[in-house]
Each structure stands twice: as structure tokens, then as C-alpha cells.
Amino acid sequence: METHTKLTQDISFSLLMANYNNSNYIEEAINSVISQTYSNWELIIVDDCSTDNSLQIIAPYSKRDNIKLIKNKRNLGYSGALKTAIAYASNYIIGIIDPDDKIHFQALEKIAEAYEMYPNCGVIYSTMWICDSELKNCIVCKWIKNIEPGDSMIFKSKVSHFKTFRLDVYKKTSGFNSTYIDIAADVDIILKLEEVTSFKYIDIPLYYYRMHARGISKNINNKLKTRIQGYIAINNAYIRRLNFNIPNITLKDLYLEYFIITFHNFIFKSIFLKIIKFIYPLIEKRFKNIKTSSKKPLNIIYYFLTNLNKL
Secondary structure, eight states, rough: OOOOOOSSSSOOOEEEEESSOOTTHHHHHHHHHTTSSOEEEEEEEEEEOSSHHHHHHHHHHHTTTTTTEOOOSSSOOHHHHHHHHHHOOOEEEEOOOOOTOOOOTTTHHHHHHHHOOOOTTTTEEEEEEHHHHHSOOOOOOSSOOOOTOOOOOOOOOOOOEEEEEEEEHHHOOOOOOOOOOOOHHHHHHHHHTTTTTTTTHHHHHHHHOOOOHHHHHHHHTTTHHHHHHHHHHHHHHHHHGGGGGOTOOHHHHHHHHHHHHHHHIIIIIIIIIHHHHHHHHHHHHHHTTTGGOHHHHHHHHHHHHHHHHHH
């Protein structure tokens, strides 16, 4: 990557990091921010009631003027912690870094350069490296791509790390949904941002995504809940878009999306909801005499049913 020495420092970053028990990795994540070639940034770390020694590792860094540490009094989950972090942000551009990953040393420089080149753009994102637990043996992610005119994240997601967005654009949305977990929270905020601004893709990997046992285990355990929440987030986006002009979608595309919305809502809210309501009493009866610890499938269905009724 070339270094652009003429780049100004006018673009300011507030980088958000939501931490829970990442003591093995968070120091590397923090150091990747400190080592940036671009200096106009602040790092806001929210510790979500970690039970490991994360706080002892973060504390010395929080003495720096541009690193803030916020300690949650209760565990709010990933999106809840991000919602807390962004409330402390005051800079122009928001970036999200997970505490078990890291960013390339020129990441902020490249993103700042793009915002200077495309000042009306509200979201700028890059592709990433997918790496092993040591952040080695990295390969470039294949599914993060440019969003073509008329395309929508509602059909196929093309945005992940490293994603950044303007704070003023974020404030036009309802913000992070603190009830969503992991990928569902990312899907939700990207769909909301798509409704109020345009996106720009940088075809350079600026982020190192770490694949490790704890992360994989967490994803497996949350897979069903995440999938359900992601589907609900997409359904809510369909409903919101009935009253919005989407920046990247033309009138012709909007008619197509309106048709899909109508069909989707018919299937999702009329048929699927009736099926769930029909099978729930049968499952409840079957699980009635089973120990509480064995009722996870029932709890998931109850969670799904409750959220459906809130739509």
C-alpha cells in the first residue's frame, strides 16, 4: 500500500470496541490502533462485565488522552455495549473493531483518504483478511464486495469489516438494537444505514479477522438465535422501506422491492406466524414435564414467537 503524505488530519475517528472476556487478544487489538499511520482518532472501549483480567490489561492504555474505558455495570451484550460506546463518541467517523481482531496499520489513513475523496458518502468499508487464531495464514474474504446501483443489503450482504460510518448519518437511524447479538446486530445497523446514505467500497483488506475456538464455539451456540434475529431485522427493514426513499435504489428497483415486501409480509406474518402459533401449544405440552435445563428449544421458539408479535 502506498502512503499518501499529503493527506490532511481533518477526518476524525471514534473507534468503538465492545469487550467481554477477550484478555488473550485485546492488547493486540488496541496496539493495532495505536500503531496507525493516521493520528486523529480516539478509541472507546466498553468492558461488558468481563470476568477475566481484561480490565487489568486495558487500564494502562486508558491513561492515554485518546483512549476511553467505560465499565458497564451489567452485561448488555455486544450491541448493547456498542450502543453505550457510541454515546461517548464525538468524532466525525465511527469505526468498529472487535477486541479479538486487529486493523492494518494504514487502515485509518486509507479510510480517511476515501472520505476526503467522497465527502457525501455516509458509509465506507473495506474487505478483510480471514486468519487463524494467531492472525496468520490469512486469506482475503471473497463475499465482501462493491454494492452495485440498485443493489440492496436486504438481498445479499456485502458489508463486513472494516466498516466505518459518519456519526451524523448514524443519528438519522434508530441506532444499534441492544437486543440483537453478533451478526444480527451488524445486519440490522447496515440495513438502517443503507436507508439514509450511500456506501463506498475500498477493495483493499484493512482488517484482520481472527478465527479461534472461543469465537467459533460462541457462533455455534448462538447460530439459531442469530439467524432468527437476522430474519426479524430484515423483516423490519422491509416494513421501514415502505415509507423511505433508499439512496441506492432507483424507482424501477423500488417497485420490485415493493412487490417483494408485499409477498414477504404475506408469507412471514400471515402464514408463518399461524404455523408457529399452531405448533407452539403442541411443543409446550410435550416439554411440560421435562427439566427446565432441557427446555432450550422451547425457549427459542417462545423467543421467536414473542418477537413476531412485536412486528
